[in-house]
Amino acid sequence: MLTAERDQILRIAVHDLDDADREVIVMKIFAGLTFDAVGEILYQSAKTVATRYRRALMKLEERLRGQL
Amino acid sequence: MTDSQVENLLRQMPLAEPSAALDDKVEAFMRASEPLCVSAVRRLSSWGGTSVVAAACLVIGLFVGHIFGPAFATNDRISQGNGEPVVGANLSSQMLDGGHGEHTSKTVVTVDWTRDRVSGPQMQGPRVAMFCAIGGKNFVTSKEQQCLRCHDGITVAETDFRREHMNSPGFETCMWCHDTSVRREVRN
Incomplete structure (x- = not known):
């Protein structure tokens, strides 16, 4: 699979997440924030954010399964 | 595929095609707004x-x-x-x-921007789009990198954020609202 094709699939998968899932993914991975920092922004504990993040990753994983 | 594999793929995912016009707009605004914003630090x-x-x-x-x-x-x-x-x-x-x-x-006018206000109806778009400049207490150092990272075009920025926010009349206020947790002093 071409890299560009893979990236496009990833982008679509991220975009298809709901806002709540996407925001933790974006803040953690793209903005490079720690769970503590994300928690501060969202008024949630780092533990809650970490859980949300893992759930979001799992959703992404499901969406990407069979495509990559 | 494991979680860490998904993470790695996401980290490798390049930002979407940059928009020179948009970058110019962001940079121009940052230059213009620099003296207006006094960070907490x-x-x-x-x-x-x-x-x-x-x-x-x-x-x-x-x-x-x-x-x-x-x-x-x-x-x-x-x-x-x-x-x-x-x-x-x-x-x-x-x-x-x-x-x-x-x-x-x-x-010196002190302005409080709360999260509710940021998420309010005057700021259309997903909440995540409002954190490009947040950096929380590290606003000074994170402002440019954080903002330009998103504005350079991850998927969210490329679609909803760019259309709904960057091109909206409310653009001038973005550097206030993006920083949701820090009291800001603005010199008139």
Whole structure:
């Protein structure tokens, strides 16, 4: 699979997440924030954010399964 | 595929095609807005500096008052007929008052941007789009990297954020609203 094709699939998968899932993914991975920092922004504990993040990753994983 | 594999793929995913026009717009705005925004860090440092200067003035004033008090007191007595040698204290308080007056003359307005306000109807778009400049307490250092990272075009920025926010009339306020947890001082 071409890299560009893979990236496009990833982008679509991220975009298809709901806002709540996407925001933790974006803040953690793209903005490079720690769970503590994300928690501060969202008024949630780092533990809650970490859980949300893992759930979001799992959703992404499901969406990407069979495509990559 | 494991979680870490998904993470790695996401980290490798390049940002979407950059928009030179948009970048120019962001950079122009940042240049224009630089003097308007005083971050919490800068505010603290300026208050710290002011306090140090005020304390130094106080010490110097007391010292000068102690050394030259009698001479000034003589002048006081001549001009005012007052026998109390309180010139040192007057000197220091004048200095403090002078510093205070200079500070307030800059018309500093403190603006509180709460998360509710940021997420309010005047700011359309996903919440995540509002964190490009947040960096929380590290606003000064993170402002440009954080903002341009998103504005350069991750998927969210490329679609909803760019269309709904960057091109909206509310763009001028983005650098306030993006920082949701820090009180900001704005000089008029």
